[in-house]
Amino acid sequence: MSCGCEAIFIQALMAQNAMTSLPQTLDPAPAPEAAPGIARSDAQAVNTQAGRALYAARVPIYPKRASGTFRRIKWAVMAVTLGIYYVLPWLRWDRGPNLPDQAFLLDFAHQRLYIFGLEIWAQQFYFVTGLLILAALALFLVTALAGRVWCGYACPQTVWTDLMIAVERFWQGDRNARMRLAKAPWGFEKIWKLGATHLSWLAIAIATGGAFVFYFRDAPTLAMEFIHFDAPAIAYLFLGIFTATTYVLGGLAREQVCIYMCPWPRIQGAMFDADSLLVSYRAYRGEPRGSHKKGERWLGRGDCVDCKQCVAVCPTGIDIRNGPQLECIQCALCIDACDDVMYKVGRPPKLIAYDTFRNLDAASHGDRVPIRLIRPRTVLYAGLLALVGTVMLVALSARTVLDVNVQADRNPLFVRLSDGSIRNGYNVRILNKLYETRSVALGLEGLPGARLSVLGMDAEAQPHIEVSPDNLRSLKLFVTLPREAAQALPASQTPFAIVVRDLTDGTETRRASIFRGPGK
Amino acid sequence: MDARPEIDSVTGAETTGHEWDGIKELNQPLPKWWLYVLYACIVWSIGYWVAYPAWPLISGYTRGLAGYSQRETVGQRIAEARAAQGQANAAIAKASVEEIQASPDLLQFAMAGGRAAFGDNCAPCHGRGAQGAKGYPNLNDDDWLWGGKLADIQQTVLYGIRSTAGETRASAMPRFGQDQILERGQISDLAEQVLALSGNPHDAAAAERAKPLFADNCAACHGETGKGNRELGAPDLTDAIWLYGGAKADIVRSIETGRGGVMPAWAGRLDAGTIKKLTVYVHSLGGGQ
Structure with missing residues (x-):
């Protein structure tokens, strides 16, 4: 592994920390239009490390709607994950008389975990430990392969934030309309639009908290108890807690959770290496950036027209062109936004794309290196995954009745x-x-x-x-x-x-x- | 003096004006979220003072509007637990020990209660696992001085052995040595005979010499064959269990002093229900008859 890739990696990290490389720009004064037919967004990368201070109030972000491959993948992942979350407690599974018929139930009172045909008693909770180890190893593996895939697509914080932003967009319109509304004085329109947004958030939050408690008690029974207001106090308590956390974290705090509260971004910095596929801006192709006028030749300049669409769609308020950074959840929406623009200006897509540090470095010297998915790190993770998975399977099949x-x-x-x-x-x-x-x-x-x-x-x-x-x-x-x-x-x-x-x-x-x- | 705070040229932050050996302290504002949490905690604590017991007074303390009291809560919980046990305790009070043992529910309740009561009252002498010690019988085995049936055990627990209660089980083995009833040689011979009875290695000639002595002095209580007598609490000398030890020196000392362990009467100290629970518990240890 000592082939200079550490140096590349460290360089990238140092760039991330020091933020020393100022963007080269061709524009003496930014024009309102980045390229013919492409408006320059006034979006600011408010959450770049240099741009935020611990004691400053949160600068609100109004992510623009992106459309493209990765947006579609994210919608699909959202539908599947939320679908599983809300529907799972309602699935039934017949276990005979005097036993719960809920397919997935964590029964604390009787110390049983029912997962379809599988029943885990309290003393066998090591199966759950095994599942968590599998989940952790899978997380390590995908992070080594393709960076923060978990953060960008499947993390509940991302999924619910995405849902909350979609709701916000539904009531208030896209980025510019939302910013106008935020600046507008209080009036009927602002009150009903904001009210509708927050009420919808609250409804989603209650549904989320409600679904959570269904995992711990027979769902239809508990639902009827909620309707008649005679559910156990603990159910109301957890409904309240999860309603509050969903509303506050998903609706209000959003990217602040990822940037300030979550330890995972810090850990993941050590999980990927120079060969991990990360959402990257190909600076060698994009720079020097600047407005592009109709008929102007592309020779001697970069493909980036500095339209800032990548910043406008970013849900964490950063500029991917500054390189890899802790605040980036790698949701790949900037890829969609940029591909759109590249298509319109007639340049090849993937100016922002999943790429490796090593390849970016090679490309800047006019070279290319193949993507190495099979590396000691990924082989180790995959091996451990297979090992633990096998142990679990053997243990489960040998599980006595x-x-x-x-x-x-x-x-x-x-x-x-x-x-x-x-x-x-x-x-x-x-x-x-x-x-x-x-x-x-x-x-x-x-x-x-x-x-x-x-x-x-x-x-x-x-x-x-x-x-x-x-x-x-x-x-x-x-x-x-x-x-x-x-x-x-x-x-x-x-x-x-x-x-x-x-x-x-x-x-x-x-x-x-x-x-x-x-x-x- | 300039009223405006000095700006540190390196960081661009204000200084507090404090200086130690040329080192100046920066005035960095607290992160907002931290500050708001602090304010929220202060507001919360005021509410807490009002709602909950908070301030000590000369006599007593402010009780708070919520009327919360840990002591009362404990009292309530204990009362609730007592009430919950009330039915089972009433049933135990009415039932005989045999009936308790026959009913699975009562048995389970009595066993749990008996285990706790045994730990509190009996374990100091008989041991936590009822394994006994020298002079204190092992209650796990099948050897009983005064009988191992439920009724026998209940009687023993109620009135004790050689206790001050009127109904106590009582018997006294003569102090053959201390009261100079037998001579040292005779006692030594008798000890050999006792060893012989239980099939232990012994001096056959001495045991043979002691046979008439045994018939005259011991057989009245311990029986002709040394099988003991539970009416009198006379131990079986033929079995493998020794309350005071099975070495010759121990046996000699038993004959010399007569031993005579004492167990207190528990009637009056423990209620009848607890004694029934203890009886059932001891009976269940493995030796009950």
């Missing part, structure tokens, strides 16, 4: 009975994860001569222990070893196994434990 936990008594460790035999006590928990009653028989293995008894059960009841559906049964088990056998034990601790046999299908579950005695 009859689980047995055995805990040996620790106080006392063993009891000497009057005939000299040694008795150990065990707490045995049998977990039946099926939706039907099961009968099991207990047995011992590896402890010849030992007697087994269950507290509170006579000898006839013991071979036929019933465990109710989706439930656990605790038993106190006594294992007694006669005097001679106990004396013959080689050590004070003897490993053996408790065997739980399912009487219906004959499967046996073994749990290793220890039989303790006074020893030699």
Whole structure:
């Protein structure tokens, strides 16, 4: 990896930090038209690092509507993610009587997580940990491949902000209309338009908070409880919290969350390298920038006509032409905006495009390097992803529907009975994860001569222990070893196994434990 | 002096006018969001003073409009818990120990209560796991001095052993050595006989010598064969369990001093329901008969 790419990468980062490179411009005074038929936007990159101070009020951003490939992808991702979020709690899944029929339900009261056919008990929460590890590794991998894809397309903050901006645009019009309205004195038009916007935001926020609580309680029941105002207080509390956060973070704070609150932009700086595909301005092609007059030749100047459409559409208020920067969520809307302009002025598209630091550097010397998707970093992430995924699959497929936990008594460790035999006590928990009653028989293995008894059960009841559906049964088990056998034990601790046999299908579950005695 | 604050030439920020050895402090305003959070906290705290207990007074404190009190809340919770247990406790009070053991719900409740009461009252002598100690019986095993049936255990818990209660279980083994009933040699021989009864290594000649002594002095309580007598609390000498130790020295000391452990009566200290719970709990430890 020591091939100069670190140097390129560090250069890029330094440019990001110092912001020293001033744009070269051909215009002595900016003309109102950047190119024939293309108005120059007055958009300011208010959130460039140099342009913002910690104690300054937020400068509002009025992102212009973009249209193109990436905008369409973003609409699609929004539809899918929001669709899943709002619809999932309403899907049903039959699990038999006395059990919830909600396909996805996190039931805190009974310590169960239901995911369609899968049911995870509290003690198996490592499956959820595994899922989170998978999610983290997937995030690392896509970041190494293509930068902040998560931030730009799928992060809830991005998706909801996008939705809130769409609503704002619906009531108030596009960028220029919104800016006019913001400057206009208070009057009927401003009040109803702003009122409608905020009411719509609030409605979205309530729907978001409402959908959230549905994940924790039977959705139809809770919806009826909300209608009749007799839902549990905690449901109202979380509805309130999520309504407030959606409204404030998605409607009001927007890009401020990404720039100031979120740790992920800081972490991701270390996740991509000189070979990651990032939304980049191809300065080698664009500079020197400036207005383009009709009929003017393109020779000796850059393709950038300095129309600032990339700034106008930016939801975080930056100028992508300043290079990679922490504030950029890489939503690629500037690519759409710029391609539009390039098409109109008759230049090739992709002046702003997904590109790598290495390629940008090579291109500035008139060279090209291929894009390397397979690199030690991506191979490592993909390998880890595959490994953890395999472990999860194996664990899930080996997940037993009859689980047995055995805990040996620790106080006392063993009891000497009057005939000299040694008795150990065990707490045995049998977990039946099926939706039907099961009968099991207990047995011992590896402890010849030992007697087994269950507290509170006579000898006839013991071979036929019933465990109710989706439930656990605790038993106190006594294992007694006669005097001679106990004396013959080689050590004070003897490993053996408790065997739980399912009487219906004959499967046996073994749990290793220890039989303790006074020893030699 | 110039009223306008000095501007630091490097950063362009105002200075506070404070200077230490040529180092000047910049007057950087707080971030707005931080300042607003601070103001919000101040407003919140005023509301808090009004609504909640806040200011100490000479006697007492301002109680606040919300009427919140941690102490009362605890009291309420305890009362609620008591009320919730009331039904089960009433059922326990009415039922006999046998009935409690036969009903799964009552049994579960009694076991939980019995475990807690055992920890509070019995564990100091019998141990947290009821494993006992030298002189304090192990309650997990199947060897009972005064009987291991529910009724026997209840009787023992209620009135104790050699306690001050009138109904106490009581018996006294003579102090054969201290009261000079037997000579040292005889006691030594008897100890060998006791070892023989329980199948332990012993001096066969001494044990044989002690047989008539055993019949004269011990058999009345411990039985001809040494099997003991639960009516009298006389331990079974043939089994593998020793309350005061099974070494010869321990046995000699038992014969010399007569031992005679004491357990207090719990009737009067604990209510009848708790004693029933304790009875069921002890019975369930594994040795109940």
